[in-house]
Amino acid sequence: MRRKYKLLTPLLFITPALSLYLFYFLIPIPMSFYFSFFDWDGYSPPETFVGFDNWKEMLKDDIFWNSLIHNFVFVILTLLIQIPLGLGLGLLISMRLKGMSFMRTVYFFPLLLSSAAIGILWKMIYEPNFGALNAFLKAMKLDSLTKPWLGDYSTALGAVYATTSWQWIPFYMIVFAAAISEIPRELYEAAKLDGASSWQSFLYVTLPCLKGTIMVTAVLGITGSLKYFDLVYIMTEGGPGNSTDLLATYMYKLAFNSHRMGYGSTVACGLFIVSFALSYIVYRVYVKGVEVL
Secondary structure, eight states: OHHHHHHHHHHHHHHHHHHHHIIIIITHHHHHHHHTTBOOOSSSOOOOBOTTHHHHHHHTOHHHHHHHHHHHHHHHHIIIIIHHHHHHHHHHHHSOOTTHHHHHHHHHHHHHSOHHHHHHHHHHHHOTTTOHHHHHHHHTTOGGGOOOTTTOTTTHHHHHHHHHHHHHHHHHHHHHHHHHHTSOHHHHHHHHHTTOOHHHHIIIIIHHHTHHHHHHHHHHHHHHHHSOOHHHHHHTTTOSTTTTOOHHHHHHIIIIISOOHHHHHHHHHHHHHHHHHHHHHHHHHHHHHHHHO
16 A cells, blocks of 8 residues: 555656646647648648648748758757857856856856847847947947848848857756766876876866767757747748748748648648657767767
């Protein structure tokens, strides 16, 4: 009897979270695949079965492929910019230097803001006439560099990505700082006794101990870059044209602006397949690397 209660207690605690996870994450995935086979407006019952027509249309859809390319740009830049900078800041705030407590708070500040607030804030910064960025460039006598940052096809995507980096680099910083704090100090002391420099300690002590954390942040970075939505939609709504459209923003516009819920579900399924495939590839590469080492 007591053993039954021991099993029941943790089950009761996890039931609310598990129910929300099932309702909002697991159940919608097969439902999206189901709706992708219908021509459905999202309001009336999905009765018009079209088979693979939505999938065929998606494969021929130039906006879909352009949006996917934009997502891949975000993925690559996240792996090359956000995660390395997060690691660097994590190392910096882990050092026992004067003023690091204050800097830790400053670096962490973007994570305290909602995506909506960040989108509005940076939209004001990029504003071509009264925005802070163009005002700064004019003050520095660099008027030729001023642009309508979010209204120019050549700069809109980069401007949006700079904002997402400002938002998410602190997250990676905190993750790496926590992982670094768990590395035994004895390893650094042994490396120092062997005559290792600070750079050598980083290469042969810190990095090997952070392999698991790097893999986790890489998967989080990839999946996060593939499903960016709120900040991008607030700043540009995918414009100008479709120059900043990602798969999530394109899917949203199809489903709720164009009332093509069936085709929007197809794009959502395509996004899920790409996210799952990339995450699996990163995981296998990590496992192979560990086996080699």
